[in-house]
Amino acid sequence: MTGRFRRILAAGVAVLGPVLVPVLVPVLGLATATPVLAADWTWSLPGHVPEPRVPADNPMSAVKVELGRRLFYDTRLSGNGTIACASCHIQGKAFTDGRALSPGSTGGLTHRNAQPLANSAWNATYTWANPALVSLERQMEVPLFGDDPVEMGVTDANRAAILERLRADPVYPPLFRQSFSDEAEPLAMATVIKAIAAFQRGIVSVDSRYDRYLQGKASLSEAETRGMALFFGERAECHHCHGSFNFNDQVVHARSREVETPFHNTGLYNLDGTGAYPFPNRGLFEFTAKPEDMGAFRAPSLRNVAVTGPYMHDGSIATLAAVIDAYSDGGRAVRSGAQKGDGRLNPHKSSLISRIGLTPQEKRDLLAFLGTLTDETLLTDPRWSNPWKE
Numbered sequence: 001m002t003g004r005f006r007r008i009l010a011a012g013v014a015v016l017g018p019v020l021v022p023v024l025v026p027v028l029g030l031a032t033a034t035p036v037l038a039a040d041w042t043w044s045l046p047g048h049v050p051e052p053r054v055p056a057d058n059p060m061s062a063v064k065v066e067l068g069r070r071l072f073y074d075t076r077l078s079g080n081g082t083i084a085c086a087s088c089h090i091q092g093k094a095f096t097d098g099r100a101l102s103p104g105s106t107g108g109l110t111h112r113n114a115q116p117l118a119n120s121a122w123n124a125t126y127t128w129a130n131p132a133l134v135s136l137e138r139q140m141e142v143p144l145f146g147d148d149p150v151e152m153g154v155t156d157a158n159r160a161a162i163l164e165r166l167r168a169d170p171v172y173p174p175l176f177r178q179s180f181s182d183e184a185e186p187l188a189m190a191t192v193i194k195a196i197a198a199f200q201r202g203i204v205s206v207d208s209r210y211d212r213y214l215q216g217k218a219s220l221s222e223a224e225t226r227g228m229a230l231f232f233g234e235r236a237e238c239h240h241c242h243g244s245f246n247f248n249d250q251v252v253h254a255r256s257r258e259v260e261t262p263f264h265n266t267g268l269y270n271l272d273g274t275g276a277y278p279f280p281n282r283g284l285f286e287f288t289a290k291p292e293d294m295g296a297f298r299a300p301s302l303r304n305v306a307v308t309g310p311y312m313h314d315g316s317i318a319t320l321a322a323v324i325d326a327y328s329d330g331g332r333a334v335r336s337g338a339q340k341g342d343g344r345l346n347p348h349k350s351s352l353i354s355r356i357g358l359t360p361q362e363k364r365d366l367l368a369f370l371g372t373l374t375d376e377t378l379l380t381d382p383r384w385s386n387p388w389k390e
């Protein structure tokens with residue numbers, strides 16, 4: 001069954017922060033047309049997408065997003081200067097890296113699969129299964145400072161030297177000053193984190209063919225339409241966990257009051273027939289040690305899923321067709337090796353995951369529908385590309 005966490009968010013609009021030149025902009029896509037104060041930043045979102053929640057102490061601004069973009073692509077931000085955030089989050093792969101697990105700056109592999117970053121502004125929790133990580137700013141401490149494994153390898157010993165590298169590049173000091181004019185020291189690790197978080201909030205994917213279809217600007221083929229009916233229907237049940245505008249089920253936005261953060265076991269493993277998942281990837285169980293949380297992970301957004309393989313928290317399913325096979329079977333049986341076990345019989349599996357028995361045609365239809373979620377704008381837009389190549 002699913003572990004459920006609820007958080008009550010403070011009521012009120014969180015986008016107001018200290019801004020230099022407040023201007024009135026209409027809020028697009030909300031039921032009311034009430035003007036809202038904002039900095040020089042507008043979310044242009046289609047009607048089916050609500051505005052994200054932005055922390056009051058890190059308001060959006062165009063210059064900060066541009067600064068964050070530079071930092072996101074800057075290998076000087078890692079201790080030994082070898083990797084950047086973008087090494088594991090590549091735009092053309094919807095900000096994933098095509099690997100099951102990813103090498104950090106000192107060669108150690110991450111425990112889990114690198115996640116896509118588009119629309120992460122709307123995530124209620126971050127990473128595959130961590131109910132405690134509820135902001136992009138906090139999440140970033142993992143890749144920057146984490147040591148299991150080392151990713152960017154920023155430490156107390158090299159932090160000053162890293163900031164000095166940034167200060168020495170004439171591009172940075174003015175961008176930091178403009179972005180953080182209220183800070184006594186605008187160029188610091190805390191502002192590095194805020195700028196990258198703002199850049200990530202600005203990575204928005206709402207221009208897939210499916211989005212255009214919803215707006216009456218594109219059509220779906222017969223196969224895609226059949227696949228959509230399966231996806232949102234009660235036989236395949238995909239929509240129960242992937243049914244939001246972001247194709248997941250942990251969404252927070254500017255007007256959310258109550259936020260649900262469910263995690264689910266989809267029957268991928270069943271070590272020794274006890275329902276166990278392999279350490280250290282036991283999902284929510286790693287935090288709660290409650291048996292019912294064994295193997296429970298956050299349902300990932302399925303936007304751009306055609307280009308984000310390999311799949312699942314550990315990258316253990318190579319293709320989208322094989323993911324659909326596993327759902328059709330009600331879980332995955334691992335036939336040999338150390339992880340042998342029949343996930344279909346996992347006692348902690350969600351009650352929403354059971355054998356569907358899709359026909360080959362239905363599998364192709366579902367695959368075709370998932371293909372409509374690819375957003376070419378996201379994959380190619382210069383706003384999110386490597387600025388150091390210009």
Ligand code: HEC
Pocket residue numbers: 072083084085086087088089102103104105110111112113114115116117120123125126127128129136139140143144151152196200
């Ligand atoms: C070595 C590869 C690697 C590097 C470098 C890296 N990441 Fe990640 N990223 C990952 C992996 C793996 C995950 C999944 C982590 C988990 O579930 O434990 C992840 C998850 C994330 C998430 C969570 C997304 C979500 O949907 O919850 C964000 C945000 C993120 N990374 C941002 C960054 C930023 C910003 C940087 C640079 C400061 C960065 N990453 C550097 C591999 C990397």
Ligand code: HEC
Pocket residue numbers: 231236237238239240241242263264265266268295296297298299300301302305308310311312313314320323324327328350352353366
């Ligand atoms: C009970 C909730 C639930 C249901 C129902 C569900 N999923 Fe999922 N889905 C998840 C979770 C949780 C994961 C991640 C599991 C893991 O890695 O252990 C996932 C992962 C995926 C992935 C891999 C995405 C990636 O980036 O790795 C795809 C594709 C997917 N689901 C498609 C579907 C389809 C298609 C259906 C309907 C047939 C479906 N899901 C039904 C919860 C669900």
